[in-house]
Amino acid sequence: MGVTVKLDHAKCVGHGRCYELAPEVFGEDERGHCTILVECVPPEHEKAALIAAANCPEDAIKLARS
Amino acid sequence: MEQKENPCPHTGVLNIIDPEYTAHPQPAYARVLANHRVAKSIAMHSPILSRYEDVVFALRHPEIFSSEMDMQVLLGTKRPMIPQQIDPPRQTRYRKILDLRFSRPRMQALEPELRRHAQQLIDGFVERGECEFDQEFAVPLPCAAFLTLMGLPQEELDLFLELKNGIIRPPVDPMDMIAATEFRMKTGERIYAYFEKAIADRRARPQDDMVTYLTTVDFDGRPLSDEEILDICYLLLLGGLDTVTATLGCSMAYLASNPEQRRKLVAKPELIPNAVEELLRWETPVSLVPRVLKQNVTIGDVELREGALVNILLGAANVDPAEFPDAMNVDFERENNRHISFGAGAHRCLGSHLARMELRAALEEWHKRIPEYQIKPGAVPNVSPGIREQLYLPLVWSA
Numbered sequence: 034m035g036v037t038v039k040l041d042h043a044k045c046v047g048h049g050r051c052y053e054l055a056p057e058v059f060g061e062d063e064r065g066h067c068t069i070l071v072e073c074v075p076p077e078h079e080k081a082a083l084i085a086a087a088n089c090p091e092d093a094i095k096l097a098r099s
Numbered sequence: 100m101e102q103k104e105n106p107c108p109h110t111g112v113l114n115i116i117d118p119e120y121t122a123h124p125q126p127a128y129a130r131v132l133a134n135h136r137v138a139k140s141i142a143m144h145s146p147i148l149s150r151y152e153d154v155v156f157a158l159r160h161p162e163i164f165s166s167e168m169d170m171q172v173l174l175g176t177k178r179p180m181i182p183q184q185i186d187p188p189r190q191t192r193y194r195k196i197l198d199l200r201f202s203r204p205r206m207q208a209l210e211p212e213l214r215r216h217a218q219q220l221i222d223g224f225v226e227r228g229e230c231e232f233d234q235e236f237a238v239p240l241p242c243a244a245f246l247t248l249m250g251l252p253q254e255e256l257d258l259f260l261e262l263k264n265g266i267i268r269p270p271v272d273p274m275d276m277i278a279a280t281e282f283r284m285k286t287g288e289r290i291y292a293y294f295e296k297a298i299a300d301r302r303a304r305p306q307d308d309m310v311t312y313l314t315t316v317d318f319d320g321r322p323l324s325d326e327e328i329l330d331i332c333y334l335l336l337l338g339g340l341d342t343v344t345a346t347l348g349c350s351m352a353y354l355a356s357n358p359e360q361r362r363k364l365v366a367k368p369e370l371i372p373n374a375v376e377e378l379l380r381w382e383t384p385v386s387l388v389p390r391v392l393k394q395n396v397t398i399g400d401v402e403l404r405e406g407a408l409v410n411i412l413l414g415a416a417n418v419d420p421a422e423f424p425d426a427m428n429v430d431f432e433r434e435n436n437r438h439i440s441f442g443a444g445a446h447r448c449l450g451s452h453l454a455r456m457e458l459r460a461a462l463e464e465w466h467k468r469i470p471e472y473q474i475k476p477g478a479v480p481n482v483s484p485g486i487r488e489q490l491y492l493p494l495v496w497s498a
């Protein structure tokens with residue numbers, strides 16, 4: 034049981050909300066677009082990952098409980 | 100006293116230059132959202148989109164809602180500004196080279212100098228017990244950061260302000276459109292000439308700055324032409340100065356008028372980054388962006404025609420209750436905040452990382468030194484339309 038994150042690269046335009054709000058889960062490439070650091074989120078970062086997804090104005094991040 | 104309603108409940112015409120609206124637009128946004136899926140601007144009755152859903156749809160579909168429009172009359176430009184007035188896929192190619200220079204780590208490197216500058220500005224007036232926030236803080240702070248970023252000498256601050264104001268607020272009778280256009284075109288010539296000189300200079304003597312970068316960067320296997328560099332610099336000048344000034348002014352006007360909210364930030368400065376986002380949402384200083392239709396499109400039951408100019412009201416989308424629970428409440432601890440104050444889609448603000456750094460640092464430095472302040476009693480707000488700059492914001496505190 035855990036949360037996995039998926040990024041829709043076609044939607045991401047680099048607002049950077051995700052890597053500011055959940056730096057343990059999301060990183061940035063050199064253009065400032067999102068990269069996924071850990072696909073399976075450890076429980077202690079779940080809340081941050083949720084908040085990051087809920088703050089992405091492009092709706093580019095999807096979380097799934099597996 | 101009875102007030103004329105804005106927007107007009109019968110026609111859905113929104114008066115976007117009414118001083119009461121420019122100072123406090125949120126109640127009018129709420130009325131537009133509730134009653135007029137497609138409202139009309141008082142300027143030529145062009146349609147206004149306001150729902151979060153419609154606004155985001157428009158911003159993500161540049162093939163319908165195009166940014167390619169002739170704004171020479173309003174901006175003094177001879178060619179479209181890059182990348183704001185061109186559409187993907189061409190726009191995306193420019194963003195690829197520009198994004199690299201506006202990334203978060205690059206902007207964070209400018210932070211120590213910006214903080215020092217903020218402290219110096221505060222030193223200049225703290226003991227006076229008052230300041231005119233716009234001219235003494237909100238204008239000079241981002242302008243200095245902009246000059247550093249571009250690699251231009253700080254002594255040219257006044258010249259820069261003159262050039263930018265010559266486009267945005269030409270010093271002529273506001274009703275005289277012809278005089279305004281002439282003034283803008285003359286100022287535009289000066290802006291082109293100024294950057295032409297800077298480009299020639301950097302080609303001869305490269306430095307570690309933005310203009311040099313633009314002269315040397317590889318753009319799909321070729322260098323940028325001088326015209327392309329000019330069209331980028333022109334936009335940076337217009338987009339990078341007023342916007343941060345306006346956001347600082349709107350944020351401080353809010354905090355000065357809402358002491359209980361301000362005290363939360365003073366007590367818990369770690370709330371400032373989130374408060375900056377919430378103030379961006381609530382105030383939406385760049386309240387509206389224009390688009391032109393490339394095809395017919397139906398919004399709700401209104402058909403909009405190819406060629407029409409459409410106003411995208413970011414400010415209204417940011418208080419849409421369908422997207423933001425308790426939208427009319429300013430909550431510095433709001434957890435879900437997909438505000439679109441920096442736009443959305445392909446044209447998402449290039450300077451957003453710079454702007455966020457500046458806003459956070461400025462609010463932190465200010466509240467460390469001046470935690471209690473208010474708007475000078477009796478002062479009448481004067482907020483410009485479109486980009487909502489607080490043109491006159493006298494603040495007082497006990498020194």
Ligand code: HEM
Nearest residue numbers: 182183338339342343346385388441442446448449450454
């Ligand atoms: C809080 C301050 C700022 C706000 C609220 C803001 C807002 C915006 C918005 C709403 C857009 C989208 C325009 C559209 O879709 O037509 C935009 C685009 C842009 N902004 Fe900002 N901006 C800010 C600061 C800055 C700064 C500091 C810079 C540069 C130094 C900058 C440079 C740009 C550029 C170049 C674009 C065009 C991007 C493109 O078309 O691809 N902005 N900004």
Ligand code: SF4
Nearest residue numbers: 045048049050051089
């Ligand atoms: S917040 Fe969304 S758009 Fe922004 S960088 Fe993250 S994934 Fe991309």
